[in-house]
Amino acid sequence: xxxxxxxxxxxxxxxxxxxxxxxxxxxxxxxxxxxxxxxxxxxxxxxxxxxxxxxxxxxxxxxxxxxxxxxxxxxxxxxxxxxxxxxxxxxxxxxxxxxxxxxxxxxxxxxxxxxxxxxxxxxxxx
Numbered sequence: 001x002x003x004x005x006x007x008x009x010x011x012x013x014x015x016x017x018x019x020x021x022x023x024x025x026x027x028x029x030x031x032x033x034x035x036x037x038x039x040x041x042x043x044x045x046x047x048x049x050x051x052x053x054x055x056x057x058x059x060x061x062x063x064x065x066x067x068x069x070x071x072x073x074x075x076x077x078x079x080x081x082x083x084x085x086x087x088x089x090x091x092x093x094x095x096x097x098x099x100x101x102x103x104x105x106x107x108x109x110x111x112x113x114x115x116x117x118x119x120x121x122x123x124x125x126x
Contacts, residue, residue, distance in 0.1 A: 010121075
């Protein structure tokens with residue numbers, strides 16, 4: 001069993017930055033492919049970024065590419081999402097997700113993930 005806890009959300013002005021963290025419990029964090037998703041009011045959940053077990057492979061949605069960086073520290077059981085040049089359309093609840101596997105891969109679809117955090121609100125004011 002894995003528990004995921006997001007933090008780092010908040011209210012920020014357009015153009016600002018935030019760093020989201022996802023802390024995982026358990027001893028096998030390095031065996032989980034991880035991802036960040038977001039859901040805005042009235043919209044479907046969408047993938048933001050994903051990272052492989054080793055951190056060598058990453059994926060970014062077009063909407064955040066060039067403005068965001070996903071990373072992980074397997075020694076600290078933590079994944080991060082650094083978001084810069086934030087836009088009002090980045091406003092959403094951000095969720096981290098984990099999928100267990102021994103190989104090194106990324107997952108970009110929500111249904112591929114087993115574990116989910118409770119979410120952290122990001123609000124970008126114009």
